[in-house]
Structure formats: C-alpha cells, structure tokens
C-alpha cells in the first residue's frame with residue numbers, strides 16, 4: 001500500500017492501545033498529539049471499531 005498504513009478492518013488492537021498508537025504514533029505513523037485533541041482521538045479510535053467485520 002502506498003501509504004504503508006495497515007488495513008484497519010483487520011485490526012485486532014484494543015481500544016486503549018489504539019488511542020495510544022494514534023496519540024504517540026508508531027514506526028512510519030506520525031503522532032497526532034498536538035494535531036488532534038484527546039476527545040477527538042478517542043472518538044476516532046471508537047469509530048475504527050465499526051470497520052471490523
């Protein structure tokens with residue numbers, strides 16, 4: 001994939017871990033801290049659950 005980002009529909013990460021990953025970044029994924037506030041990050045992390053089968 002051009003962005004190198006994983007398919008979120010197959011993510012098995014817990015909600016808590018996903019919030020931390022979005023906040024602090026990991027590997028090629030840039031941190032969103034200072035870009036998105038904590039409430040927005042929590043909302044996105046919960047929304048990603050809907051991508052799962």
Ligand code: HEM
Nearest residue numbers: 003004005006011012013018022026027028029030032044
């Ligand atoms: C607000 C924006 C973003 C959100 C909500 C988001 C969300 C996520 C989540 C939830 C994961 C974990 C998937 C899993 O393994 O279960 C992830 C991983 C990753 N994302 Fe993002 N992402 C964002 C922006 C980006 C951007 C801009 C890039 C690339 C320029 C990116 C690249 C990656 C990569 C490479 C990983 C794999 C990290 C690793 O396991 O080493 N992400 N992202």
